[in-house]
Amino acid sequence: MSGTQDVVIAAGAESMSRVPMFSNIESIAARFGVAEFSQFDGAEAIARKYGFDRETLDRYALESHRRAAAATQAGAFNAEIVPIMVDDEPHWRDEGIRLDATLEAIASVKPLRDGGVITAANASQICDGASAVLVVNERALKAHGLTPIARIVDLTVTAGDPVIMLEEPLFATDKALRKAGLSINDIDLMSAPIPTG
Structure with a gap:
């Protein structure tokens, strides 16, 4: 994209299951002058700003899970997920998708903040994941005989x-x-x- 490289592998990994919750609070307080803030606080502020109530968020979360489950069952992500073995078990799908989600189950989860509308059921989960993409310019595309799947x-x-x-x-x-x-x-x-x- 900057024109300095012909072929680049852009990759990233996150293992939130190994990071203690709020382990960086002290550095945040020093840097921004606030005791604490998180995506949960940001989500609550947005809900207040735009008038999103709990039921609206729960219904949106349910529809998101339903769509993701349907796409998973239709094989829409098969070409994007590389199966990995963990304890001799293959893991081949996004485990954050609740295939059997119901509005009742989502609505039964307690808000993360007193008087709030954000819950562990209607917010994105804390999860582990990794991804990579090969980014090439036109010259490398031709030189290596590659077929692009997307264009920036x-x-x-x-x-x-x-x-x-x-x-x-x-x-x-x-x-x-x-x-x-x-x-x-x-x-x-x-x-x-x-x-x-």
């Missing part, structure tokens, strides 16, 4: 409120689409990044 049309960087961090992808998406002369209606499939502080 544009990119952008934005910054926003470090507490209400979760709405920044909306602004970044809008900015990137405008730069590319596109609208959200031109996009068939989208993966939204989750901002983290």
Whole structure:
């Protein structure tokens, strides 16, 4: 993208199951001058800002799980997930998708904050994962006889409120689409990044 490399492997891994909850609170307090903030606080602030109530969020979460379950059962992710062996068991699907989710089960989970609307059932889970992508320029594409599955049309960087961090992808998406002369209606499939502080 910068023109300095022909072939790049971009990869990342996160193992949240090995990170103690709130282990970086002291450094956050020193850096930002607040005692604590997290994505949960940001989500609660957004819910208040836009008037999202608990039932709306629970129904949205249920529909998300239903769609993800249907896509999983239809094999939509098969080409994207590389099976790995753990304790002699193959793991081949996203285990965060609740295939049997019900509104009653989601609604039964206690909010993370007193008087709040965000719960472990209607928020994204803390999970482990890894991914990688091969990024090449036109020259490398031809030299290595590669068949592209996607094309980078544009990119952008934005910054926003470090507490209400979760709405920044909306602004970044809008900015990137405008730069590319596109609208959200031109996009068939989208993966939204989750901002983290």
